[in-house]
Amino acid sequence: MDVRALLLRYALVIVLFVFVGVLGVSNASFFTLSNFNVVLLQVSTNALLATGATYVILTGGIDLSVGSVVGMSGVVAAMVAQRDGLPWSTAAVAAGVAAGGAVGLLNGSLVAVARVPAFVATLGTMTIALGIAYVLSDGQPISGLSDAFLAVSDHFYGFPVPVLLMVAAVVVSWLLLSRTRLGLHIYATGGNPQAARVAGVNLRAIRLTVYTISGLLAGLAGVVLASRATAGIATTGTGYELNAIAAAVIGGISLMGGRGSIFGTVFGFMIIGVLDNGLNILNVSPFYQLIIKGAIIIGAVFIDSTLNRKDD
Amino acid sequence: MPVQTDESNSSEAGLRPDGPKPALAFNRLCKSFDGIPVLREITARFMPGTVNVLAGENGAGKSTLFKIISGQLAPDSGILVVKGAPVLTFDPRHARGLGVSIIPQELLPIPDMKVWQNLLVGRERVSALGFLKRREMMAEARRLLEEFHLDIDPEAPMRRLGVAATQMIEIIKATSRDSDVVLMDEPSSSLSSRETEELFRAIRLLRARGACILYTSHRMEEIEQISDTVAIMRDGAFIRQAPTSTLTERQIITDMVGRDIEDLFPNRVIGANRTPVLEVRDFKVAGYPASTSFTVHAGEILGLGGLVGAGRSELLEAIFGLRKADGDIRLDGAPVAGSSPAKSIRRGIAFVPEDRKLAGVLTSLSILDNVTLPHLAGFTGGAGFVDNAARRARTLDVLRRTRTKYARLGQIVAHLSGGNQQKIALARWLVTGTPRLLILDEPTRGIDVGARSEIYQLIHDLAASGVAVLLASSDMPELINLSHRILVMRGGAIAGELTRDAVNQEGILRLAMGKTKDAA
Ligand SMILES: Nc1ncnc2c1ncn2[C@@H]1O[C@H](COP(=O)(O)OP(=O)(O)OP(=O)(O)O)[C@@H](O)[C@H]1O
Ligand SMILES: [Mg+2]
Numbered sequence: 001m002d003v004r005a006l007l008l009r010y011a012l013v014i015v016l017f018v019f020v021g022v023l024g025v026s027n028a029s030f031f032t033l034s035n036f037n038v039v040l041l042q043v044s045t046n047a048l049l050a051t052g053a054t055y056v057i058l059t060g061g062i063d064l065s066v067g068s069v070v071g072m073s074g075v076v077a078a079m080v081a082q083r084d085g086l087p088w089s090t091a092a093v094a095a096g097v098a099a100g101g102a103v104g105l106l107n108g109s110l111v112a113v114a115r116v117p118a119f120v121a122t123l124g125t126m127t128i129a130l131g132i133a134y135v136l137s138d139g140q141p142i143s144g145l146s147d148a149f150l151a152v153s154d155h156f157y158g159f160p161v162p163v164l165l166m167v168a169a170v171v172v173s174w175l176l177l178s179r180t181r182l183g184l185h186i187y188a189t190g191g192n193p194q195a196a197r198v199a200g201v202n203l204r205a206i207r208l209t210v211y212t213i214s215g216l217l218a219g220l221a222g223v224v225l226a227s228r229a230t231a232g233i234a235t236t237g238t239g240y241e242l243n244a245i246a247a248a249v250i251g252g253i254s255l256m257g258g259r260g261s262i263f264g265t266v267f268g269f270m271i272i273g274v275l276d277n278g279l280n281i282l283n284v285s286p287f288y289q290l291i292i293k294g295a296i297i298i299g300a301v302f303i304d305s306t307l308n309r310k311d312d
Numbered sequence: 313m314p315v316q317t318d319e320s321n322s323s324e325a326g327l328r329p330d331g332p333k334p335a336l337a338f339n340r341l342c343k344s345f346d347g348i349p350v351l352r353e354i355t356a357r358f359m360p361g362t363v364n365v366l367a368g369e370n371g372a373g374k375s376t377l378f379k380i381i382s383g384q385l386a387p388d389s390g391i392l393v394v395k396g397a398p399v400l401t402f403d404p405r406h407a408r409g410l411g412v413s414i415i416p417q418e419l420l421p422i423p424d425m426k427v428w429q430n431l432l433v434g435r436e437r438v439s440a441l442g443f444l445k446r447r448e449m450m451a452e453a454r455r456l457l458e459e460f461h462l463d464i465d466p467e468a469p470m471r472r473l474g475v476a477a478t479q480m481i482e483i484i485k486a487t488s489r490d491s492d493v494v495l496m497d498e499p500s501s502s503l504s505s506r507e508t509e510e511l512f513r514a515i516r517l518l519r520a521r522g523a524c525i526l527y528t529s530h531r532m533e534e535i536e537q538i539s540d541t542v543a544i545m546r547d548g549a550f551i552r553q554a555p556t557s558t559l560t561e562r563q564i565i566t567d568m569v570g571r572d573i574e575d576l577f578p579n580r581v582i583g584a585n586r587t588p589v590l591e592v593r594d595f596k597v598a599g600y601p602a603s604t605s606f607t608v609h610a611g612e613i614l615g616l617g618g619l620v621g622a623g624r625s626e627l628l629e630a631i632f633g634l635r636k637a638d639g640d641i642r643l644d645g646a647p648v649a650g651s652s653p654a655k656s657i658r659r660g661i662a663f664v665p666e667d668r669k670l671a672g673v674l675t676s677l678s679i680l681d682n683v684t685l686p687h688l689a690g691f692t693g694g695a696g697f698v699d700n701a702a703r704r705a706r707t708l709d710v711l712r713r714t715r716t717k718y719a720r721l722g723q724i725v726a727h728l729s730g731g732n733q734q735k736i737a738l739a740r741w742l743v744t745g746t747p748r749l750l751i752l753d754e755p756t757r758g759i760d761v762g763a764r765s766e767i768y769q770l771i772h773d774l775a776a777s778g779v780a781v782l783l784a785s786s787d788m789p790e791l792i793n794l795s796h797r798i799l800v801m802r803g804g805a806i807a808g809e810l811t812r813d814a815v816n817q818e819g820i821l822r823l824a825m826g827k828t829k830d831a832a
Contacts, residue, residue, distance in 0.1 A: 179443045181436045188422055188433045195420030199382070199434035199485075200408045259424040 011303055012250070014153070014273055014294075023278045030281055037160065043273035044162035045070070047266075049219040049244035050251075051169045053216030054265045057248050059191040060179070060257025061111060061118040061211050065103055066218040066244060068129035070237025073100045073222030075133045078142035078232025081149035089148035096223035097216055103129050104215015105208065112207035133234035143231040153227035162224050169217060174262045186210060190257025201260070246293075247272055250300040318638035333396045334568065335360040336493050343376055343391035345727070348719060350549045353390070358541075359376045363515055364527045365535050365556070366830050367568050369760040370715035370731030374528045375417050376555055377545075378495045381526075382414040383407030394493060400718030408434075415482045415499045417528075417730045417758070423471035428453035430470050430481055435489065455780060456484050461710050462509050463621075475754075476502045476620035476786070480510075487514045494518055496527045498730065500534060502666065504619050504786040504822065511726065512538050519811045530731070530760050531787065532561050546782065569762035571695030576765045577793040578772040587613050588645070590631070590749050595639035597623065597630045600804030608749065608780040615773070615795030616784040617820045623804035624784040625666050628751050631782075632656050632663040644748065655759045660748035662741040665757055666784075672737035675726035679718055682709045682725050710739040711756035713770065715763040731758045738767060750774060756790060768794060788817045800824050 023030045049066050056063045073157035077096030081089055103125055153161055166296055188196040189206045197203055218237075226232040234284035249255060251264030275296065279289045329601035334357040338417055343351040349415040351373045358364050379385040380392060393399070394410045413765050418618040428742050431453045437445040440617055462480055464473065473481065479502050486494055496515075500508045515525055515538060527539065535542060536556060543553040544567045552567055558656050565573050590608040608614045615622045630637035633651035641648045643659055656663070673682050684691060684703045704721060711718065714735040718728060738755055741747065752771070756764050771794065776782050785791045791798060798810045800823035808823040 175443075179446075181438055181442070181444060184429060184436060184444065185431075185435060187425055191422035191424045192420060195422050196433065197404050197416065198382070198416060198420055200405045201434055202405060254424075258422065 012267075012271065012300055016274065018161055019278060020274065023281065023303075024054060025142050027281050028195060030278065035219060035277070035281075037163075039273050039277045040163045040166075041160055041267050044160075044166040045221045045225055045242050046240065046247060046269050046272065047166040048169055048217045048224075049240055050247035050265050050269045051173050051262065052217035053241075053244040053248045053262070054173065054251075054253055054262055055177075055186065056214050057245070057253045057255060058186050058190045058260065059207060060193070060255075061210065062122065062245070062255070063104075063107060063211060063214045064119070064122040064241050065126040065129055066214060066221075067237040067240035067242075068085065068126045068133065069100045069103050069215060069218040070130045070222040070225060070240055071234045072103070072136075073097065073230040074226035075137045075142055075234055077149070077223045078145055078226050079136065081145045081226075081232075082142070082289075084146045084148070086148050089146055089152065090151050093152060093223050096226070097219040100219015100222060101200035101216040104212040104218070107215065108208035110213030111211060112204040130234065137232060137234050139234065141231040141233045145227070145230055145232075150227055150230060153224050162228070165220065165224065167295040169220075170262060170266055177262055182209065183205075187258055190254075190259075192258070204278040243269075243272060246297050250297060252300075268300075285290075324741070327531060332359060334358055334393070335395055336526070337393040338377075339393070341377070341392060342388045343373075343380065343385065344388060344736075346719070350548050351380075351387070354548075354550050356543060356550055356553055358493075358524050358526065360524050361519055361522045362540045363519055363527060363538055364541045364543060365525055365539040366528045366543050366545060367535065368528075368716070369568055369715075369762055370758070371729040371733070372545040372568075373548040374545060374758050375497055375729060378414060378497050378526070378528075381407070381493070381495055382412055411490070411495075412495070413486040413489055413491040414495040415486045417493065419475070419478050419482055420589060420706050421470045421478050421481070423469070425470055426466065427457075427464055427468050427470055427473070427481065428466035428769075430464070431456060431485060455758040456488050460484055460514070474625055476504070476507065480507060480620075480639055483511055483514065486520060491518075491587055492523055494525045496525065498528050498530070498758050500529055500621075501740055502754055502786060505788060505823070506819075506825070507532070507620050530756075530758060530764070532565065532761060533789070536561065546570060549671065557616070565761055570759070571762075573765055574762060576761065576768065576789075578769050585609060585778075589643065590782070591640075591642040591645075592631065593628070593640040593642075595627075595641065597626050597804060598636040600626065600639075602803060602805030603802075604804075604806050605736065606799060606806065608779045608782055610780055612745060612797070613775050613781040613783055613795050614643045615791045615798035616801060617783065617788075617791055617798050618801035618807075618824045620786075622801040622824065623754055624801050626804070627801070628663070628753050628782065628784060629665070632661060632751060634663075661751065662686075662747035662749070664737055664741060664753060666753040666757070673725050673733055675733070676724055678722045678724055679705050679711070679728075679736060680704065680721040682736050683710060686740055707739075711735075713766055714739050715766060731760055731763070734758050735763060735767075746774075746777070747779060749795035750779055752781065752783045752785075754785055754787075755783070756785075756787065764790075791820070792817065 029035055052066060053063060073096040077092040080095050083094035107122050107125055110116045111118045133288040140163065155161065156164055177186065185196065185201045185206050188199065188201050189203055193203060222237065225236055229236065247268035248265050251260065251266070251268030253260030255263055272293065275293065277287070330727070337357040338354045341351055341354040354377065368374050376385065380387050383402045383404045391398050394412060399410065428450050432449050437448050439445055450466055457466060458463050460480060460493055463478060479499065483499055499511055503511065516533065518525055539556045541553060542556050542559055542564060544551050544564060546568065587610040588607045589610050594603045595605065596603040604627065618624050626635060629635040631641060633653050633656045648659065680703065684707060688698060691699050693699050706722060716732050716735045718732060725733055727788050728736065734757055741750060756767060759767065771781060783795060792815050796812055798815055798820065799809065800807045800820055802824055807826065810819055
């Protein structure tokens with residue numbers, strides 16, 4: 001690989017470092033441990049969703065419903081968590097995660113069994129999940145949650161629980177995707193479904209699994225957010241699906257399926273997180289932030305496709 | 313659970329009093345697409361430990377039958393029996409469970425995965441904890457590649473492999489598992505004779521182990537070499553099944569195509585004139601150390617021979633502008649700099665690539681659009697509208713001459729049989745266009761004998777009209793009988809040149825494999 005290709009390959013990393021460097025020099029509050037913790041906490045929700053998106057996109061699918069699922073699971077968990085006591089708050093967590101898993105399973109069934117295109121199926125469940133959240137909460141925030149439930153997003157041996165969950169999701173996904181049969185079958189399904197089918201891969205089971213994982217992770221994110229916000233709110237996650245997909249795509253997960261690794265996704269959501277944080281510290285207007293983020297997404301995918309053309 | 317069919321054992325199994333039970337049997341199997349019957353009441357039996365060739369024209373229904381046996385398609389009616397038990401579920405996983413494996417006609421690589429992953433997907437080694445045993449799988453992949461004498465790194469990305477190497481990977485995938493029924497749909501169509509030997513070695517091992525092999529090929533010489541029985545299909549029906557030793561090649565061809573083929577190759581080769589059309593000087597294809605220099609003249613068919621991986625396809629792609637290269641190319645005396653496919657087409661270079669799926673045809677478009685796509689300008693009237701009557705007439709003529717089997721001109725190419733797709737890839741250049749230089753890479757891959765003779769005549773006629781033809785082929789008779797001169801390549805370089813009078817199969821192989829040159 002020549003210098004140009006190397007520069008191109010690491011262009012994003014370089015941009016990120018320059019950006020971080022400038023921030024650090026120009027602003028005393030950036031390079032602090034507390035700000036680092038803030039960034040990690042901020043990315044933790046998108047990290048869970050982007051990890052879920054990675055599974056789905058690797059099979060060549062897409063999951064647009066996760067944003068609504070975050071709100072719906074938060075509402076479900078909050079309804080249970082209004083009662084006091086450890087058993088009820090445990091049940092609240094389980095109910096929220098299960099609600100997410102149920103939508104995921106529905107997505108998977110629609111795509112794998114009923115053969116509805118993923119884009120359409122998850123666009124539909126995105127609306128349905130939001131509707132359910134509104135119905136359950138009657139459009140009002142569900143507050144008055146027990147202390148035990150609020151502790152879910154607190155600290156564990158000094159580490160914020162959301163950050164721990166993020167690390168766990170990434171590590172488990174890395175093992176699952178790169179070291180197990182399931183992982184290999186996920187890549188094969190996205191890489192060439194017909195080849196995978198002839199090789200004996202159970203496409204239906206694989207698709208069901210990835211959408212369910214995505215739903216479960218979205219449910220978990222919803223529970224954590226409700227706990228952090230001390231309320232279950234139907235619209236909490238609106239638009240989050242786009243950030244999750246963006247993180248995966250920036251990280252080099254091909255929307256055609258079959259290519260990319262979970263570390264790319266980590267890189268993707270960290271870039272988005274640092275960017276958000278830095279632009280906030282610099283007091284850039286949120287309107288401009290949107291434009292900058294959009295440009296970064298396009299730039300990242302452009303670099304990826306240029307490099308791949310070179311590789312052929 | 314796959315049951316190992318042991319010959320002595322199965323004959324005593326007593327299921328049939330009249331001898332060993334067939335590994336595979338059909339009873340009145342039928343299948344149609346859009347109301348058009350493709351398989352008509354097929355009834356046949358195939359025994360364990362035998363190699364059975366299925367012979368038939370393009371579109372006869374061979375691949376459809378294979379897809380049913382391997383669970384990719386369900387029959388409309390009739391019974392499929394594998395190892396004595398009727399099959400009720402048509403699903404690839406189920407078929408594999410029954411001990412059926414297949415080398416599909418359309419290769420199925422997973423381009424973004426590594427070679428070892430492609431080889432072993434669906435048959436992973438997993439530890440007690442559920443983790444892949446990567447090292448073991450890698451060693452297994454390496455062993456399999458070595459067994460077939462393939463110099464391929466198991467860690468290489470699959471997308472780097474050419475068609476022939478991809479074909480070898482499919483062959484390894486299907487032959488290295490414990491299967492009782494192995495279906496091989498034109499496995500040799502892109503292989504040179506040396507790789508075909510490896511394939512035959514694997515087939516003989518499978519047969520000795522008691523497997524039942526069904527094999528299709530349009531290379532007639534292979535039938536005698538490898539098969540025990542021949543089953544001949546015509547228009548979706550089995551019209552004959554007999555031991556190979558009782559049939560002559562001529563009989564088989566006549567049965568297949570329903571007429572006599574007098575001569576496969578055109579009668580007399582017109583001598584080329586000496587006007588250079590393509591001049592290639594010190595041409596270095598990216599990734600190959602050696603450089604090449606040669607000239608193709610007007611009216612000349614220049615053959616390119618060599619083993620898989622000799623760099624023929626890469627050279628042709630570079631000349632057409634699909635691949636980076638250094639050096640000097642001239643077309644009609646004028647230098648061609650910084651070429652790209654679009655420029656090449658404008659300058660009169662036509663290219664039929666080896667991999668029809670990647671670059672030859674657009675499978676989701678209609679037959680009509682595929683044949684006329686590069687020539688639309690010629691069919692466009694003053695107002696900018698395409699003259700459909702004219703292009704339909706031209707297309708119909710091409711399809712008739714290439715004996716293409718299809719339902720409608722508007723039919724999408726994906727629904728044609730493999731050989732008929734190849735005819736579409738060729739057809740657009742053979743009749744409609746009159747290029748200066750025609751580059752053909754394995755042009756008759758998968759095309760039946762009947763259509764082949766027509767296509768050879770078309771290539772010959774084009775050359776006779778002054779077109780320069782560059783022909784790479786792994787089919788020895790084709791290369792020898794069509795070319796005026798043959799360049800043999802090895803390791804990206806030209807290992808030697810053979811003129812028409814001095815050409816024979818051994819001479820080509822000797823050069824291709826790098827044995828000492830002889831003066832024959
Ligand atoms: N999916 C499909 N839809 C419609 N027609 C089809 C489809 N698949 C195959 N056919 C038709 O079925 C017929 C038999 O095709 P098949 O692929 O079995 O032929 P084949 O004997 O394998 O030919 P070849 O030697 O060219 O590979 C062809 O006429 C083809 O057009
Ligand atoms: Mg076929």
